[in-house]
Amino acid sequence: MAAKISPSILSADFARLAEEVALISDTADWVHVDVMDNHFVPNLTLGLPVVEALLKHSALPLDCHLMIEDPDRWAPAYAEAGAGSVTIHAEAAKAPIRTLRAIRAAGARAGLGINPATPVEPYEDLLGEIDMLLIMTVEPGFGGQKFLDVVLPKVRRARQMIAGRDLPVWLQVDGGVSAETIERCAEAGADVFVAGNAVYGADDPAEAVRNLRAKAEAAAGD
């Protein structure tokens, strides 16, 4: 599958979100929105009202990543609001199958996220319930952290699991993805790349997205 780039607005100027999203709307595929509640992760960002507002101003679908303690309660509302994709964390969800089905029933793609130290194997049987598996390549909570190479073998195993079941599940990596690290992620089998600092920290965010895509596709042999 061709690489998909999902710039994270965590690294954008929160006071100018619509303009920041417009900067990448011609070159990116998705807009990654990090919802953090200061419980599941030690940071507080934004929630449903901001997502609803942003939906009216984004030409690209929103890829909402819920880093919150109670995703079972909140995830369906993001899908109903019009998010293109809603990802819940395996470590937080108490009823993941019900919640993933509710996300799909509301018309969004359902994502399951796992932290760097969470093994992927226990979730193999859930692959049929999801459209995307998100593997964190930093500890969740903040942008601008160093990429964790130690997670790459898990990305490789996840790709094998998905291929083994012949499922159309996208494999997303999130955290520390940059022009220096994206090739390693693509070689390991990732096909959706979240990048915050590498895009919004660049002088030309649109060009940064083009560059990331070119590197990912070259590494994947696309």
Ligand SMILES: O=C(CO)[C@@H](O)[C@H](O)COP(=O)(O)O
């Ligand atoms: O979910 C998170 C952080 O928890 C990410 O989406 C970051 O926002 C990615 O930012 P960079 O590491 O690419 O700067």
